[in-house]
Amino acid sequence: MNNPYEVLGVSETASDEEIKDAYRRLAKKYHPDNYTDSPLSDIAEQKMKEINEAYDQINQIRQKGRGTGSAGSGNYSGNGSSSQFYSVRIYIQRNMIDQAEQILDSAPQGNRTAEWFYLKGMCAYRRGWSEQAFSYFTTACNMNPGNGEYRAALNNMQNQRAYNYGGYNQTNVGNQSDCTCCDICTTIMCADCLCDCCRMGC
Secondary structure, X not given: OOOHHHHXXXXXXXXXXXXXXXXXXXXXXXXXXXXXXXXXXXXXXXXXXXXXXXXXXXXXXHHXXXXXXXXXXXXXXXXXXXXXXXXXXHHHHOOOHHHHHHHHHHXXXXXXXXXXXXXXXXXXXXXXXXXXXXXXXXXXXXHOOOOHHHHHHHHHHHHHHHHHHHOOOOOOOOOOOOOOHHHHHHHHHHHHHHHHHHHHOO
16 A cells, blocks of 8 residues: 555654544545445545545554553544544444445454444444344444443443333333333233223222
8 A cells, every 4th residue: 555644645654633533524525425326436435445544544554663562551632633543533434334344353362442433333333133133232332331322322222222222121210102002001901900890890
């Protein structure tokens, strides 16, 4: 691969913010949405791939240089802009799941951090694969239990699983609005029986 700094058009002494700005500018320029039905679409897609790979490679180089090998330290902003998988997050936000997974799947085993598992979970969630998403989120939380973003995703999946699989036998303590059709039918039947008893003088 070419020098990643040259791909982004920055020097190796550029600040993190300058690198981020260069990436965003190029990503905006070469984004596939700008080349729909254009003969240049394939070239733009290849260029976008190079930009993403360069940005990820620079982030990995700099993290190693700072000695921040403990991935998933929780130093992420709300939009994940300081993430080593920033480009993946952008793809997921735009629902470009194939592109996001292409980058994730090409990551070496040593770079498959808590964030990697979280983002794989987000891809699975967007595809409607809830069991896989739950598994990935669980792994992310086990690797970095203090990260609120990963914990929120796992809690969301747990709530969905409880709703989908709890059925009418699940007791919803303190939440009277969570009744099912079966609960309603059972209540009506009981009320009907009571009315029959009253009429019969029981």
